[in-house]
Amino acid sequence: MPSVYLQTFGCQMNVADSNALAHEAWSLGCSFTDDPRDADILILNTCAIREKAETRVYGRLGQLKTLKRPGSRLLVTGCLAAKDREIMREKAPWVDALLGPRDYRSFKSLLTAWGVPTDSPPPETPMRLPSAEDAPDADAPAEYAHLRALVSITRGCEKFCTYCIVPYTRGPLESLPPAVIEAQIRREVRLGAVEITLLGQNVNSYNYDGLDFAGLLRRLGRIEGVQRLTFLTSHPHDFTPRVVDALAEIPTVAPRLHLPVQSGSNAVLKAMARLYTVEEYLDKVAYFRERLPGWALSTDLICGFPTETEEDFAKTLDLVARGTFESAFIFAFSPRAGTPAATMTPQVDPKEKLRRLQALNAAQNEHTRRFCESFIGETVRVLVSGPSKKDPSRMAGKTGHNLTVVWPGDGRTTYGPFVDVVVEQAYTWGLVGRVA
Ligand code: SAH
Ligand code: SF4
Ligand code: F3S
Secondary structure (H helix, E strand, C coil): CCEEEEEECCCHHHHHHHHHHHHHHHHCCCEECCCHHHCCEEEEEECCCCHHHHHHHHHHHHHHHHHCCCCCEEEEEEHHHHHCHHHHHHHCCCCCEEECCCCHHHHHHHHHHCCCCCCCCCCCCCCCCCCCCCCCCCCCCHHHHCCEEEEECEECCCCCCCCCCHHHHHCCCEECCHHHHHHHHHHHHHCCCCEEEEECCCHHHCEECCEEHHHHHHHHCCCCCCCEEEEECCCHHHCCHHHHHHHHHCCCECCEEECCCECCCHHHHHHCCCCCCHHHHHHHHHHHHHHCCCCEEEEEEEECCCCCCHHHHHHHHHHHHCCCCCEEEEEECCCCCCCHHHHCCCCCCHHHHHHHHHHHHHHHHHHHHHHHHCCCCCEEEEEEEEECCCCCCEEEEECCCCCEEEEECCCCCCCCCEEEEEEEEECCCEEEEEEC
16 A cells, blocks of 8 residues: 655645545545655645745755655645746656645545545554644654644634735635534544644634634533633734633633734734734723733734835834733745735845844744743643653643643653643743642
């Protein structure tokens, strides 16, 4: 039976897609390998969100060209496969096939065309998920890797923020039927998952025959066995008090919200076509803080967006310095060919973008550390992800706020899915403690 090598770049959406592709290949009898030299079929699931992401993919494609055995096939999937369909034929002609995120229905027929038989009995060995370069549980040992499951509730995005490539690579918005979502969650729980992350580029735009995201949350909040429910990502324009009210009613929902603001300047938000002002964003945050005290708010920020002046930037810096967010992912603007922002003028000088990036990171780190310090002396419930990657003599896991916690391994080889840890030290990256 053919052996498959699958590597994933990019966001959790790509990880979820990789899982689905892997499951299809497995059900046809394929096995998996971590070594590209052993594989009959190599799959690279790719990302195009920023230039750096693309560079990494092309770098890896160069390596795979020399690693792959003669006669084996190389398939590129994901957002870069959709974006660079033509370019890739020139830059990486050794790629045998491309499937963008909207083409996965043809995956099976492609495998068949490559000689994978469709009439073999289901494999006897259980499916082992292939490792994912950027996945949260990249190298988690098998007994922990399945505890957290990703479940897509929407596909695509039609917000067309002016900097973003995603609507072009993933296509228009589509909401999945609630029965399909429920069935997948139940399957994941049967396989051992205790944490479910609902996925969509903007989960708040979910709408299936009038069932909105708040309604869906209420319905999913009742599924037995889900001990932590969370979701990614929310667009502030569609994040309503109704959603906050639903979250307040669901006991298993994890106390964290990711609500990307992107900029603290209304002029920049307008140029980004984000459809809200800073004031509107802060109003929504105020209601969220009132109804859900103790939750962690995280955000995404872009600095050096075209037309961003020193004054605009100062407003973003101020928003961060005021401690609006418990954590933030901060990016320098990266022009994406074909998006409106790529040709807006004036563009910000790369050196200046870097300076702004560093200033924002420094300001946010201060608050992230303080938030972490607020847990010193407390007992936190941690979802175990296995031995720490940096120091395997220590164990690591995540709190409901999504903070990393590390504690000394005490000789135990198995932990329950959750363990209580008393926090002794706090850093920007997370917490250190001992088992309570
Ligand atoms: N759907 C999500 C975002 C997906 S992309 C949302 O709307 O929140 C994740 C983050 O990457 C974005 O929030 C944005 O901050 C960043 N990003 C997207 N395009 C970018 C670009 N061209 N340059 C820099 N950062 C970008
Ligand atoms: Fe991109 Fe905007 Fe859609 Fe998010 S909401 S995926 S940033 S276009
Ligand atoms: Fe990248 Fe596509 Fe996700 S561009 S961030 S893999 S939606």
